[in-house]
Amino acid sequence: MGETIDPIVLDSSVVSYIFNSDPIARYYVERMRGNRQYISFQTLEEAWYGAHSRGWGARRMQELTSHLERYEVIWPDTDLVEVCARLRAERRASGRELNMADAWIAATAIMLNCPLASHDSHFVEVPNLQLIRSPIP
Numbered sequence: 001m002g003e004t005i006d007p008i009v010l011d012s013s014v015v016s017y018i019f020n021s022d023p024i025a026r027y028y029v030e031r032m033r034g035n036r037q038y039i040s041f042q043t044l045e046e047a048w049y050g051a052h053s054r055g056w057g058a059r060r061m062q063e064l065t066s067h068l069e070r071y072e073v074i075w076p077d078t079d080l081v082e083v084c085a086r087l088r089a090e091r092r093a094s095g096r097e098l099n100m101a102d103a104w105i106a107a108t109a110i111m112l113n114c115p116l117a118s119h120d121s122h123f124v125e126v127p128n129l130q131l132i133r134s135p136i137p
Contacts, residue, residue: 005034005035005036006035006114007114008032008038008114008117009038009040009074009108009117010028010032010037010038010039010117011116011119011120012042012043012046012047013118013120014028014117014118014119015047015068015071016047016050017119018067019067024134031117037072038071038072038074038112039071039074040073040074041104042101044073074112083107084103084104084107087103087107087110088100098122102122106126109130115131116130121133
């Protein structure tokens, strides 16, 4: 039998740190080693939005394309839509609402029942979300 590779979802912050070779990326890269790495379609959109809004040239866009190709993208389907809607409703009822983009990303990890690697503190209190977060601010 083949070896099981545990999945992990990467938030936009972690994808950006890795792409830009930020020193904080080391913490996440070490924890992701040997794991199957996913990103939400929302993270993909945020990466491209950042590139277009900064007016990146062809070379930098190609570097981003190559970087993003290493991740498997999770696209929305009926299950993800349901998990996201339920999560947003629960967070709103608790008085700790998540914005739509973060809800999609958190819902992706919850749906896949795998950890979310994120440097953002607003995911800390999301129930049923396993979080990998660097202690380095």
